[in-house]
Amino acid sequence: MARPRVRSGGGLAALAYTLRKGREAGGVISLYRRLRSNNACKTCALGMGGQSGGMVNEAGHFPEVCKKSIQAQAGDMARTISERFFARTPIAEMAAASAAEFERLGRLAFPVIAEEGDTHFRRISWDEALQRTVEALRDASPDQTFFYASGRSSNEAAYLLQLIARAYGTNNVHNCSYYCHAASGVALGKVYGSGTSSVVLDDLDRADLALVIGANPASNHPRLITKLINLRRRGGRVMVINPLRELGLEKFRVPSDWRSMLLGSKISDLYLQPHVGGDVALLKGILKALAEIDAVDTSFVSACTEGWEEVEKDLSASQWPELEAASGVTRAEMADAARMLASAERGISMWAMGLTHHVHGVDNVLALANLSLARGWLGNAGAGLLPIRGHSNVQGVGSCGVSPKLKAAFAEKMEEAYGFRMPTGEGQDTYSSMTAAHEGAIRACILLGGNLFASNPDRLWASNALRRIGMSCSITTKLNEGHVHGRGRTAVILPALARDEEAQATTQESMFNFVRLSDGGTPAVRGEMRSEVDIISSIAEGVLPSRVFDWSSLRSHSKLREEISKVVPGYAALGSIEDGGEFQIDGRTFHEPRFSTDHGRAVFHVTPLPDFDPAEGEFRLMTLRSEGQFNTVVYEEEDLYRGNSRRDVVMMSEEDARSLGVGEGDRVVVESETGSMVAVAAIAQIRPGSIAMYYPEANAIVPRRLDERSKTPAFKSICVKVRPLAETAQSVA
């Protein structure tokens, strides 16, 4: 079995890592200074920094920092890619580089281009780079283009990108959340009429139960673990639901907490391991068990909700053997979970891709919400629903309009403010833009940060799709696989300043709907990097007639904030954030049982068991992230908490390995309907019948199947066959 070299999450290993990263970044002091600057943390959306100072959370607590934040900051300070590298390194050679190797190249310091037939990227001047991008947009018609943003960009850049796209004439505008929490947005909209968290950070200090499902915050949102430890210290309990036993969700040592550091902190009180794809059945089983012990909060249900009767009927019709088989969890375990929920007063349920990355992702979130409603855990302090968001401003990018469909009020205000008619087309979401590209219908695209290529299912298809685009313009701080495998026939890549290098302040929205102001700072490396807003404004000036609007005025971030405050729902306070201070967005936090649905009540939903049942001999694959990565960015090949030193592994149970006749380190072939990969067996404490591989590499065998309601591809619940390589006549990769 893969043995992690650590016995808990965090701990001395985290401190040693920080020192190593500090040295790589040019010194621990300079790393510390940048982390302490008044800028929002660049990594996850839990939210640190801003005007309360770096390493400080919304509650004003210091120090709040983690390995993820340090990885991102150190990575921005390390080095720049030289012109010699591009001259000496053929694109074909770059194509063989791993995600981690791209990350280690360092910052992009000048614009580069690769035209059709070029064997190398070459340096290009800003003027020529912008001119080429403007020409491509001019030569195309708006419906032959799309505009994509990752969740690391600022509100100002996001707002400007969507404004320019619409003034240009297209609604083909979308962001990375389509491939992560779109299912949460759809489901929560159905439950309480708003697509984001119903709680704020403080609520985690009032809850006496946390249900963590389909997530591994120990690796991806480490400061959340401190909240779970404090909850347990207050006498509360933590329930974890995950097919894979995660070390950091069992024991963690918080470096800034001497007791935790010395003794280690227990995290989970109950750890349930369902089948991959067994969540709906499990959550229905727990709800059925709750009803059987009369632990449904009937007064809340009758006064503040709708739809319980239909759910109750469905539960009565659901037989225990069916729920046990579909979930992989026993009735007794479900009863234990129900008793734990029943013994708590205020519970917060939190989740991530483990729920949303399925064809039935929306139903997973609805089934979880049903549990909270049944306990009356919505619309009061210390209780609610918390989607654990990824990138530090993924919510802000969505709030500021980077989506194909704008709310009516938002669109009307845009027309009033800028004097042009909003495009009427339906607009493409991320997957439909990829499909259009694959059909050769996209002539130009603007990619603001991110790695659209690697975040797609079916890597070969994704590469073919993006390679068919006439011109791709990528705006980024560093290179990644997408700039090679996902580049247009002509590809321009423009170097951007990082958040703490911006000359003007920017703003970001956390997963708790709190908007921060980041001061910016000076570049950590030498180069020709420019701010995202500056780059987008330059493109706008070249493409859009100045008679419609003086686009250059939008180079001013405070001017952009004024615009946003006039147009974006809930953002009225943004215009005065520099004086009035950071703020909580109105109307998104529910501490009273009155919700944003038409009738003001929360809504239960019947969630049918998914039609997902692998055939005899097939396994249920889930792709996941490691402790050494954040989304598609891989900082370290080693996955410290799972004991894997390489990324081409397939984690399986001892029992399944035995049935396959393989052991730790043996090479196997994992095959799906989309393709197959050679991987190395890694024995893990995972539910038998379920296996796990790393995202984004394993996307090579992830089929293009979506949750039609969220348009999110299913990176989990994939039927695959596994067999020892030795058995296979020829290895397939």
Ligand code: SF4
């Ligand atoms: S938990 Fe998230 S927001 Fe907080 S320091 Fe870590 S990466 Fe940054």
